[in-house]
Amino acid sequence: MLNKAITRISDFLLTLEARFGLFFSSLILATVFMACAMLYVQPVFTVTFHGILFSKLSENPFDFSISNNLRYRILSPLIGYLVFLRGNYFFIFPLLSSCIFPAIVYYRYRIKGMEAIDSFLITCFITFSCVVLLPLVAPGYTDVITWIFLFLTFSFIEKTFIASVFFSLALLNHESSIVLLPAIVMQGHQKSGSGFFIVLLYFIAACLPHFLYRLFINEYSPTLYNLSFYLNKGNIFFSSKKLIMYGPAALFYTFKLWWIFPVSYLSWSLLRKKFAEAGLLILILLSACSLVIISYDYTRMLVIAFPAVLLSYEWMLKVFNREKLRKFTLIIITANFLILQYHFNYDGAQPMFSWLLTE
Numbered sequence: 001m002l003n004k005a006i007t008r009i010s011d012f013l014l015t016l017e018a019r020f021g022l023f024f025s026s027l028i029l030a031t032v033f034m035a036c037a038m039l040y041v042q043p044v045f046t047v048t049f050h051g052i053l054f055s056k057l058s059e060n061p062f063d064f065s066i067s068n069n070l071r072y073r074i075l076s077p078l079i080g081y082l083v084f085l086r087g088n089y090f091f092i093f094p095l096l097s098s099c100i101f102p103a104i105v106y107y108r109y110r111i112k113g114m115e116a117i118d119s120f121l122i123t124c125f126i127t128f129s130c131v132v133l134l135p136l137v138a139p140g141y142t143d144v145i146t147w148i149f150l151f152l153t154f155s156f157i158e159k160t161f162i163a164s165v166f167f168s169l170a171l172l173n174h175e176s177s178i179v180l181l182p183a184i185v186m187q188g189h190q191k192s193g194s195g196f197f198i199v200l201l202y203f204i205a206a207c208l209p210h211f212l213y214r215l216f217i218n219e220y221s222p223t224l225y226n227l228s229f230y231l232n233k234g235n236i237f238f239s240s241k242k243l244i245m246y247g248p249a250a251l252f253y254t255f256k257l258w259w260i261f262p263v264s265y266l267s268w269s270l271l272r273k274k275f276a277e278a279g280l281l282i283l284i285l286l287s288a289c290s291l292v293i294i295s296y297d298y299t300r301m302l303v304i305a306f307p308a309v310l311l312s313y314e315w316m317l318k319v320f321n322r323e324k325l326r327k328f329t330l331i332i333i334t335a336n337f338l339i340l341q342y343h344f345n346y347d348g349a350q351p352m353f354s355w356l357l358t359e
Contacts, residue, residue, distance in 0.1 A: 002327040006117055013116035022110055029120070030103035033127040040128065041341055042355040043136040047091050051140020058090040064221040071217045072210075072225065075173040076142035091139040098135045098144045101151075102127045108155045114317075121329045122313050128336060129255045130299055131306050134343055137352050138300075146174040147306065153184060154307050158191045160202045168206035175210065176295075176304065179287040183307075186280055230294040239296040242346055250298035250344035257332045257339070258309050265312040268319075277315060284308040296346035 016025045047055055053070045058080035060066075070077075076093065080086055085093045105126045109119040126132060135144040149170035156162040167184060170177040181203060188199040217223060229235060252259065262281055269278040288305035292298045316325055341352040 002330055003323070005330060006323075006326050009120060010115075010117040013120055017110075017116065022107060026103040026107040026110075027100075029106055029123070030099060030101075033102045033123065034099045034132075037127050037132060037136065039356070040337065040354055041133045041136050041352045043095075044139055045091065047140035051091060051138065054140050054142055055087055055090040058085070058093075059087045067221070067223075069224040071221055071223050072214055073142065073172075073174050074213065075169060076145050079145075094135055094140065094142050094144055097148060098132050101132060101144060101148050104148060105151065108152075112155070114314075117326060118313075118317060118322075121326065121333070122310060124333050125255070125258050125309055125313075126306070128333070129258055129306070129309075130253070130303050130341075130343060133341060133352060134300060134303060137343075142173060143300065143303065146170050146177060147303070149173060150177060150180060150304070150307065151310075154187065154310070157184070157187050160188055160192045160194055160199055163188060164202040164206040167203060168209055171207060171210040172213070175214075176291055176301070178207070179290055180284065180304065180307070181207070183280055183283040183287060186276075186283060190276060190280075236294060239346070240293050242296075242348075243292060243298070246298060246344045246346075246348060247292065249342070249349065250292070251302055253342045253344060254299050254302040254305070255309060256336045256341075258336070260332065261312040261316065262305075262308040265316055269315075277311075281308050281312065284311075298345055299343035300345070 013025070013029075016028065019025075020028065050070060053068055054073075054077055056066070057068050057070055057074075057077035061074055061078045061081050077090070080090045080093045083093070102123050106119050106123045109122060110116065114122075131147055132144065135141060149166045152166040153163045153170060156166060163184070167177065167181075185196075185200050185203050188194070188203065189196045192199060214226075218226070262285070266278055266281050269275075269281075284305055284307055288302050288308075291301035291304065295301050313329075340357075342349045343352060344350065
């Protein structure tokens with residue numbers, strides 16, 4: 001039964017690509033994926049909290065007479081301003097980005113030589129985990145644009161200059177991207193063939209636009225959410241106060257059963273002394289976990305670990321039986337749909353249910 005399902009999906013994908021080409025096929029698939037995602041989790045179109053601040057920032061990103069605590073995260077509001085998705089209409093830009101992200105993932109993996117069925121399965125992870133589901137219930141938040149640029153950073157990691165440009169854009173969109181710098185430099189050194197210090201130099205240079213902009217903002221329009229705010233003992237105490245209570249659930253619901261892949265591959269790589277790959281996964285996971293110490297939006301912070309799932313699946317395709325892995329992945333996808341979706345913050349569980357369950 002699973003073999004037939006995998007064969008039919010694969011045949012459909014190849015037929016679709018043959019008829020419409022890879023680019024348009026990716027967009028068609030993304031449209032179908034997002035329609036399903038919006039059935040699984042009811043989207044919200046009323047901006048709140050940071051969504052309001054981003055919307056206001058998009059009206060005039062460089063009007064420093066108006067105080068805005070999100071000024072460091074300038075890229076998405078600037079793009080929204082330039083494409084006339086400003087103010088009340090700004091939430092459309094992150095929403096469109098959420099729709100395009102699955103297309104980018106499918107397209108990039110196919111371009112890199114991954115088989116259609118595997119590209120499809122890994123795109124399911126992006127679409128039906130909190131990577132895309134959480135932005136659907138947090139309109140106006142720009143996290144998904146950060147995820148796109150971080151995905152492209154890892155996807156182009158063999159080309160250090162291009163990867164560093166994407167990382168620079170991720171930082172301009174949200175400063176939390178900096179926590180992945182050690183993992184990105186590590187993989188860049190492994191994949192590009194360049195010396196460690198050359199790769200390090202590129203990515204340090206990639207950080208400069210963000211840090212120079214921070215200095216500019218600190219001078220002309222200081223914000224609340226600066227480094228001293230996040231590293232303040234009071235903030236750390238407040239953010240980590242309920243980690244013991246909600247942390248494990250927040251971690252699980254970030255990717256749900258998809259966590260099996262990085263955990264399994266990490267165990268396998270340690271047993272076989274593949275310390276480079278194990279070290280990279282550990283770095284990504286520790287980087288994500290470090291954010292929940294300084295921010296109480298636990299699940300939202302942990303989503304930044306999504307490259308660990310992508311890399312694990314890529315590596316498992318090379319060393320495990322592909323047919324068995326695909327069947328297992330299809331089971332995981334199906335089982336994940338049966339687990340009701342939540343995200344967790346300081347206030348506990350926040351349901352993300354289908355409109356079928358809430359009407």
